[in-house]
Amino acid sequence: xxxxxxxxxxxxxxxxxxxxxxxxxxxxxxxxxxxxxxxxxxxxxxxxxxxxxxxxxxxxxxxxxxxxxxxxxxxxxxxxxxxxxxxxxxxxxxxxxxxxxxxxxxxxxxxxxxxxxxxxxxxxxxxxxxxxxxxxxxxxxxxxxxxxxxxxxxxxxxxxxxxxxxxxxxxxxxxxxxxxxxxxxxxxxxxxxxxxxxxxxxxxxx
Numbered sequence: 001x002x003x004x005x006x007x008x009x010x011x012x013x014x015x016x017x018x019x020x021x022x023x024x025x026x027x028x029x030x031x032x033x034x035x036x037x038x039x040x041x042x043x044x045x046x047x048x049x050x051x052x053x054x055x056x057x058x059x060x061x062x063x064x065x066x067x068x069x070x071x072x073x074x075x076x077x078x079x080x081x082x083x084x085x086x087x088x089x090x091x092x093x094x095x096x097x098x099x100x101x102x103x104x105x106x107x108x109x110x111x112x113x114x115x116x117x118x119x120x121x122x123x124x125x126x127x128x129x130x131x132x133x134x135x136x137x138x139x140x141x142x143x144x145x146x147x148x149x150x151x152x153x154x155x156x157x158x159x160x161x162x163x164x165x166x167x168x169x170x171x172x173x174x175x176x177x178x179x180x181x182x183x184x185x186x187x188x189x190x191x192x193x194x195x196x197x198x199x200x201x202x203x204x205x206x
Contacts, residue, residue, distance in 0.1 A: 032067070032173070033085040034095060035181030037188070041104045049199060050108035052118030052151060053097050055089040056126040056144060062088045067176065068130035076130065082173045088129040092144065092184060096122070099188035105196065120157070120199055121149040122191070127161075131168065131176050140166040140179040142187050148198050158198040162187050 062068060064087050066078035084091055093111060100109045110116040112123075128143035143163040147156055166183035168175055 029081050029083045030173070031083055031085050032177045034091055034184055035178055037095060037098050037102065037181075038185050041102055046107040047105050047196070047199070048107060049119035050110070050117075050151075051100060051106050051195070051199075052110050052112065052116065052121045053093055053100070054112040054121060054123035055093045056124045056146075058087075058089045058126040058129075062126055062129050064088070067173070067180075069176075070130055070132040072133060079173055079176070089126050092126060092129065092142070092187075095184045095188055096191060099185075099192055100195075103192055118151045120195075120202070121151050121154075122195060123147050123149065124159070128163070129180075131179065138168045138171055138176075140168060140176065140183045142166075142180070142183045144187060144191070146191055146194070148195060148202075150202070157202045158194075160194060162190050162194075164190075 057063075061076050065083045065085070067082050067084060068076055068078055068088070070076050086094070097109060097111050100106050108116075108118070110118060124144055124146040126144055128141045131138060131140050141163070143161065145161050146159065148158045149156055164183045164187045166179045166186070168179045170176070170178075
């Protein structure tokens, strides 16, 4: 290569260096999991059926690892520099799974990541998993449209909307995360009792 060509090549290389410096950098984020569940075990024999819990469906705004917040009206945003350890539907599914296992009344509990089938299947749509600012107050809202399905026929046996609002005492991210944990615990307790009641009057595929 001639000295002229080497000079041109070096000049081109150095001219590209400033351009590389303006490329967007990924934002560092603190990763949060839901706080440990507070479900208490129940005494008594286990029930003679099994349950498979699926990830609820969700919109693109919730089906990701961002910690969603509605600061005003219908605007949905997320907390900067923070994210969940898993997408919101996975977090709630795992909280429900942990709740049923800790409760102990269902003989066998699995999730939709496995091929294990259940007597019943619990799923639905996650409609809200966010903090909300309104009238000078901040709350965490979790809303699940739950469905209980026959595991063999896939026939819907029952459906119900569950909605929990948990007031927050702190707007800092750790306080918000704690509120999500409390709201998820309350919703899980309601879903467990509803599922057991519906399964008690449904035909079983033993």
